[in-house]
Amino acid sequence: MSILPQEELVKKWESEQASLRQQVVEEDTEDWQRCHDFTGLERVGGVDLSFIKGDDVNACAQLVVLSYPDLELLYEDSQMVTLTAPYISGFLAFRETPYLLEALQRLETTQPSLLPQVVLVDGNGLFHYREFGLACHLGVLSGLPCIGVAKNLLQVQGVEKNEEHQSQIASLQKGGESFPLTSDSGKVLGKALRSSDSSTKPVYVSVGHKISLDTALRLTHSCCRYRVPEPIRQADMRSREYLRVHFPTAADT
Incomplete structure (x- = not known):
């Protein structure tokens, strides 16, 4: 793929x-x-990639599966x-x-009973330039329900990190409260979620595949012990730890 000119x-x-966007299911299945x-x-997955500092090619691809609702590592x-x-x-x-999909396929081959029933993805789903972010891509190719949970606001389709957005964030008083991320066309592409009482900075939740936005939002909140939902937080922590152990001279990003 990479040998083609960028255009x-x-x-x-x-x-x-x-083409893949046509296959996205935006409702509960x-x-x-x-x-x-x-x-x-009973099983909730989380995926993430962590890079060696200064290296944008070599990364640790991480999959975790946690029990639900206890959120213990399986x-x-x-x-x-x-x-x-x-x-x-x-x-x-x-x-x-490709690498996150391979991790899911390895699990399905070796321990199919532990395959997650839903995957939380560190990235966006429908909240994307062309309404097809990483969570949609992984969802369609894996066939699993997926939710996009981004830590930072992607400024797309008229959604901007402006005074109005900051005011909406300030209006979220407790964990579980949210407001819609509405495009210029009026379509709700996702929601900003205050994930816990102690965290004032929201996460941005959007549909990946085979789940409705309201269900994605409720499930994401139920998986939050801290700001970032536990499946993604564990995937991030464990991939960084893997890099620290195996590449001690190169701190992870």
Whole structure:
């Protein structure tokens, strides 16, 4: 992929995104999603990539599976990978998805009983330039329900980090409260969630695949002990620790 000139690569990726976008399911598909307390949900996954400082090619791809609702570790997979696709804004998924998908496939092959019923992704879903972020990409290719949970606001489709946005954040009084991220066209692409009483900085939740926004929001909040939901927090911590142990002279980013 990376041997194509960037302009051609962008066109190719835009076409692939548009095609895969048609497969995204933006509603609840599982029985547990329709239960107020998520009865039947037992395994929640989290994925993340951590890079060696100063190196944007070699990374640790991390998958964790936690029990639900206790959020105790059931499975973890840390794998060093070499990213082959270039970084182009709006196309992060083409760099990262293959390695996260491989982690899920390894688990399905070796211990299928531990395969997560939903995956929380450190990144965006429908809240994206073309409504097809990393969580959508991974969801469609894996067939699993996925939720995008971003730590920083992606300024797209008229959503901006302006005074109005800051005012909306300030209006969130307690954990679980949220406000919509509405595009210029009027479509709600995601929601800003105050994930805990102690955290005033929100996370940004959007649909990845096979789940509704309201359910994604409730589940994300229920997985939060701190600001970042536990599956993603554990994936991030464990991938960074892996780099610290195996590359002690190069601090992770």
